[in-house]
Amino acid sequence: MREVAILGVGQTKFGELWDRSFREIGIEAGFAALQSSKLSSRDLSALYIGNMASGTYIDQEHVAPLVLDYSGLAGHHLPSVRVEAGGASGAVALHQGYLAVASGLYDFVVVGGAEKMTDVPEERGSAIASSAVDQEWETVFGATMPGLWALIAQRHMHEHGTKREDFAQMAVLDHEHAGKNPFAHYRNKISLDAVLSSTPVASPLGMLDCAPSSDGAAAVVLGPLERARKFTDTPIKISASQIATDTMAVMHRRDVTTLDATVLAAKRAFQRSGLEPSKIQLAEVHDSYSIGGLIALEDLGFFPKGKAGGALADGGLGLGGKLVLNPSGGLKAQGQPFGAVGIAQVAEIVRQLRGEAGDRQVSGATAGLAHNVGGTGATAVVTILERVN
Amino acid sequence: MSVARFWRETLRRYNLGGSKCTECGKVYFPPRSVCPHCTTHRKTMGRLEPVQLSGEGEVFSYSVVHEAADGFEMQVPYVLALVRMKEGPILTAQLVDVDPKDVAIGMPVKAAFRKLKAEGAGGVIHYGYKFAPVLSPTEKVG
Numbered sequence: 001m002r003e004v005a006i007l008g009v010g011q012t013k014f015g016e017l018w019d020r021s022f023r024e025i026g027i028e029a030g031f032a033a034l035q036s037s038k039l040s041s042r043d044l045s046a047l048y049i050g051n052m053a054s055g056t057y058i059d060q061e062h063v064a065p066l067v068l069d070y071s072g073l074a075g076h077h078l079p080s081v082r083v084e085a086g087g088a089s090g091a092v093a094l095h096q097g098y099l100a101v102a103s104g105l106y107d108f109v110v111v112g113g114a115e116k117m118t119d120v121p122e123e124r125g126s127a128i129a130s131s132a133v134d135q136e137w138e139t140v141f142g143a144t145m146p147g148l149w150a151l152i153a154q155r156h157m158h159e160h161g162t163k164r165e166d167f168a169q170m171a172v173l174d175h176e177h178a179g180k181n182p183f184a185h186y187r188n189k190i191s192l193d194a195v196l197s198s199t200p201v202a203s204p205l206g207m208l209d210c211a212p213s214s215d216g217a218a219a220v221v222l223g224p225l226e227r228a229r230k231f232t233d234t235p236i237k238i239s240a241s242q243i244a245t246d247t248m249a250v251m252h253r254r255d256v257t258t259l260d261a262t263v264l265a266a267k268r269a270f271q272r273s274g275l276e277p278s279k280i281q282l283a284e285v286h287d288s289y290s291i292g293g294l295i296a297l298e299d300l301g302f303f304p305k306g307k308a309g310g311a312l313a314d315g316g317l318g319l320g321g322k323l324v325l326n327p328s329g330g331l332k333a334q335g336q337p338f339g340a341v342g343i344a345q346v347a348e349i350v351r352q353l354r355g356e357a358g359d360r361q362v363s364g365a366t367a368g369l370a371h372n373v374g375g376t377g378a379t380a381v382v383t384i385l386e387r388v389n
Numbered sequence: 390m391s392v393a394r395f396w397r398e399t400l401r402r403y404n405l406g407g408s409k410c411t412e413c414g415k416v417y418f419p420p421r422s423v424c425p426h427c428t429t430h431r432k433t434m435g436r437l438e439p440v441q442l443s444g445e446g447e448v449f450s451y452s453v454v455h456e457a458a459d460g461f462e463m464q465v466p467y468v469l470a471l472v473r474m475k476e477g478p479i480l481t482a483q484l485v486d487v488d489p490k491d492v493a494i495g496m497p498v499k500a501a502f503r504k505l506k507a508e509g510a511g512g513v514i515h516y517g518y519k520f521a522p523v524l525s526p527t528e529k530v531g
Contacts, residue, residue: 127459136398137419140390141505141517142454142461142483147469150452151481155471158450158494202469203453251471251479256450 003225004101005235006385007108008037009347014216014335015185022058022116026067029217029340030112033347037221038231041071045106046079050093050113051339052086056128058116067112086132086374087288089113090218090342091241091381097222098241107223113343114217125213129338132375134249146210148250148376149289150202156257156291157204159306164204166309168195170290171208171332173318178329180319180360183344185214185335195290209290214335218344225388234354239273239367240384242266248378261380262299262371269369269382270301277301280384281365282324282352284345286373288331296371297325300382324362327352342372346383353387390508395515402517405442405500407478416440418478444500446474446520453489460506460515468492472520486521497523 010032012025026049034041047068055061064080083093090113097111117125130138130145138148156162172192178184190208198206221231228235244264247253254260270276277300285300287293297308302323311317317325328334328348331341349368351357370383400406401419408420412433415426424433449471457465468484470492484492485501498520505515 123459126456130458135390136394138481139458140395140515141481141519142458142464142467142469143481144454144456144458144469146456147452147454147458148481150454151450151469151471154452154494155450200453200455200466202455205452249481251481256471256479 001102002104004098004222004238005225005228005388006220006238006346006350007039007223007228007231007235008033008035008221009219009350010036011183011218011340011344011347012216013183014214014337014344016118017215018118020215022054022060022063022114023067023070025116025215025217026112026114027071029114029219030067030071030110033110033219033221039108039221041073043108044076044078044110046081046100046109048093048097048109048111049080049082049339050089050091050342051082052084052089052115053128053131053338054116056131058119085379087286087338088342088372088374088379088381089339090344091370091372091383092243092342092379094220094342094346094383095241095243095381098238101222101224109222110219111222111343112217112219113340115337115339116215117213117337118215138249144202146205146289147202149291150205151250152256152295152376153204153291156295159257160309161306162294162309163313164196165192166313167290167294168192168209169312170287170293171195174287174326174330174332176318177327177360178333180358181329181334184329184333185212186333205289205291211288211331211336214337216335216337216340216344218340218347220343220346220350235388236350236353237386237388238383239275239386240269240382242268242272243379243381244268245379246377248375250376257295258305259295259299259373259377259380261377262296262373262382265380265382266300269384273384273386275367275384280323280367280369282327282349282362282368283371284326284328284330284348285371286331286341287326288336288373290332292373293326293330300369300371319360319362327357327360327362342370342381345370345372346385349385353385390515392513403502405444405518407440407442407476408437409440411436411438416476416478418442418474418480442474442476446472446498448484448492448494448496448498449473449479450494451484451492460508470520472498483519484521485519499523
């Protein structure tokens with residue numbers, strides 16, 4: 001098996017991009033990724049696209065060849081594959097590209113992620129989002145996506161003494177970082193009080209605990225590490241890309257306050273990379289709901305169970321800290337175009353490891369971790385990236 | 390949800406019909422055809438038997454939902470809960486006949502047969518289980 005490197009990354013701004021179509025944002029991200037490497041589209045073997053729900057958001061399936069076509073590559077007749085895994089579609093797509101390059105079957109591939117979520121009204125958007133959980137035994141009984149995360153939060157508070165303020169801090173931190181990220185959906189700062197008093201959605205979660213619906217796309221170019229220097233001065237090695245799964249419904253989990261899929265994906269990823277949590281200087285974690293970010297810190301191994309709340313409340317996870325959490329602004333503030341999330345997390349870590357993150361640069365970063373979740377934790381993907389010297 | 394898609398699960402949704410592994414005795418809801426608990430789970434394939442849950446349980450977790458699920462708009466705010474049944478499995482369901490302020494983890498509840506939602510103005514009405522607090526003999530409704 002070959003080592004795989006990321007040779008280039010690109011992404012669009014995330015937000016309400018009403019003047020831009022799905023294919024336009026897909027192409028922009030893909031070309032930006034190619035341009036940040038020295039690769040030409042002629043060098044490519046395949047395209048992968050992570051996308052959760054184009055069929056319901058924009059009534060368009062079969063989006064992989066569509067984006068390839070409008071990228072001017074239809075004449076190359078490349079394999080072009082869409083990958084779906086709920087909100088983890090992006091990182092699962094990345095895993096497919098990683099496998100293909102690692103195996104030697106393909107040399108250079110583009111892995112993109114895209115979602116166009118704001119063409120539908122808000123209520124319709126919420127219904128589509130909840131199609132990533134069990135429609136027959138959860139949503140049909142009145143469950144919503146924030147409602148299910150709220151059930152996890154309430155139980156976490158009960159069992160581990162976590163406070164409402166602890167996970168509210170996650171949103172505050174995200175907004176602080178997003179102010180320094182030109183791609184972010186929301187660049188304003190928010191106060192702890194603003195989160196605590198935000199419009200209730202599903203107690204204990206308020207509106208400012210919830211990541212937005214965003215349009216956006218991101219892409220990375222992958223190739224074999226041994227040939228990477230020809231195409232970039234700063235190849236970033238994929239030290240691990242691990243997927244784990246769990247029960248579809250929250251009610252069936254071994255422990256409602258733990259995402260076992262995250263625990264296992266992280267364990268395998270650390271094993272594979274030979275690293276441990278203390279060696280990671282920055283992490284992009286899946287905080288579609290603030291409580292998800294808190295639990296991720298525990299499940300990934302950064303803090304013992306029940307201790308992430310205190311760590312968030314104490315601060316110290318911002319820029320300048322030993323572990324910098326969500327320098328991009330996370331799902332909450334950078335935005336949450338489902339299929340693009342997992343790729344955008346990886347793109348941010350690559351920019352950081354290359355030293356190209358501008359005002360939000362984590363100084364001297366050599367290793368970063370991305371954590372992408374589908375549904376309420378039925379899929380979790382952990383990707384570990386390292387700078388190569 | 391289409392009529393047929395809802396209809397084929399009505400037995401389970403109306404009567405709390407689960408399944409029980411004949412190897413290890415663990416009870417599942419909704420019913421499963423393979424036991425995820427038995428280590429040699431292949432052996433259990435087709436060897437789970439139907440079992441009806443008693444409807445008795447306790448609140449395992451809860452949330453007061455203000456932004457409704459599709460079709461539940463007229464019910465906000467409503468209490469969504471995880472209910473741990475006496476037989477073991479945990480269900481996702483609404484709590485009814487209770488002030489959201491009075492809900493607590495550990496509270497005993499019992500299944501109630503209720504209207505879940507309607508498919509728009511002219512569509513079918515879906516029925517199923519919700520859970521209500523168990524009242525002690527001295528308490529009165531209303």
